[in-house]
Amino acid sequence: MKKYILKRLITAFFTLLVILLVLFILMHLMPGSPFNDEKLNSDQRAALYAKYGLDQPIVVQFFRYVANMLHGDFGVSYNISKNTPIAQLIQSRLPISIQIGGCAVALGAVVGLLLGLLAAFKHDTIWDTLATIISVIGVSVPSYVFALALSYQLGFKWGLFPMLYRADHAFDSAVMPSIALSMFTMASIARFTRSEMLEVLGSEYMLLAESKGLSGSSLIFKHALRNALIPIITVLAPLIVDLMTGSLVVEKIFAIPGVGSLLVNAIQSNDYNVVIALSFIYSAMYILIMLVVDILYGIVDPRIRLAKEG
Numbered sequence: 001m002k003k004y005i006l007k008r009l010i011t012a013f014f015t016l017l018v019i020l021l022v023l024f025i026l027m028h029l030m031p032g033s034p035f036n037d038e039k040l041n042s043d044q045r046a047a048l049y050a051k052y053g054l055d056q057p058i059v060v061q062f063f064r065y066v067a068n069m070l071h072g073d074f075g076v077s078y079n080i081s082k083n084t085p086i087a088q089l090i091q092s093r094l095p096i097s098i099q100i101g102g103c104a105v106a107l108g109a110v111v112g113l114l115l116g117l118l119a120a121f122k123h124d125t126i127w128d129t130l131a132t133i134i135s136v137i138g139v140s141v142p143s144y145v146f147a148l149a150l151s152y153q154l155g156f157k158w159g160l161f162p163m164l165y166r167a168d169h170a171f172d173s174a175v176m177p178s179i180a181l182s183m184f185t186m187a188s189i190a191r192f193t194r195s196e197m198l199e200v201l202g203s204e205y206m207l208l209a210e211s212k213g214l215s216g217s218s219l220i221f222k223h224a225l226r227n228a229l230i231p232i233i234t235v236l237a238p239l240i241v242d243l244m245t246g247s248l249v250v251e252k253i254f255a256i257p258g259v260g261s262l263l264v265n266a267i268q269s270n271d272y273n274v275v276i277a278l279s280f281i282y283s284a285m286y287i288l289i290m291l292v293v294d295i296l297y298g299i300v301d302p303r304i305r306l307a308k309e310g
Helices: 002-029 042-052 058-069 086-121 126-140 143-157 167-201 204-211 216-244 248-253 259-268 272-300 302-309
Strands: none
Touching: 002 058, 002 272, 086 126, 086 167, 086 216, 086 259, 086 272, 126 167, 143 167, 143 248, 167 216, 167 248, 216 272, 248 259, 259 272
16 A cells, blocks of 8 residues: 555656646746736836746746745746735635635535435435435535525524624634535535445345344444445545635635635736646645545555555
8 A cells, every 4th residue: 555655646746747837838828928017018028027037948937946846935926916925825815715615525525425324214205305305406506606695694684604704703704605615515425425325225245234133333334334435435536626725706705815716816817826836736635635535445445455555
């Protein structure tokens, strides 16, 4: 397993290098430039390009950026907050998105798992129908619709939570965005849990376990749920990154100063360094989550671990 993890880490490192190179190429292919101010003449633009090293060949820029990044330097912003270090911009926004996204992932996973189990164990009953309806609504209705409904009912009418994000009430401000973002995750996990549990409960090894006298929690958690977790973990992994990197519409509704709005503003203003830094962080988070998922595969199902070691 250690050899497998080391191999994945090395692969992840070179994958991130390729992603950085592709980002650099795409940024230079984008129309316009970071300095689109009409008041600037050609000489002034050339001076700015020379100041930030943008007049150098792309290969030189790339390796210089990688060297600086290894020291924690992602460069400075060109437009959004001129000459402000990117690390400083992200440092103030990323924890907010991670907090809200993490709460949404936890809430969606737990509630979705419980709904899926309820639907599977109460198959073809009113509980199964209710869980299915909730899952369909969660998948079909966009998160911003839930956000608007929660903001009106819980924020405006009942006054239980702040309608707009407040740093001095970070936990209360994260409740409604987390619920809105968790709905799709909850519905997806519930659907997969239901289908996988129904398949597992009807399998031959479950009948064998029951014939040996196993029942109750031992049968459910040790045999049924454990075998159903593999596809559930697979579905949950990309949703974790999506939620933890923020949802632009939900951030706009609740005025959350997260990384979603920062990325969109950077793309619109051709702020190369901000776009590259955030895209790199997204990629690193995704690769890290997938590595954790592969490790969880080996923990949940020893057969996978043995196959990897082989």
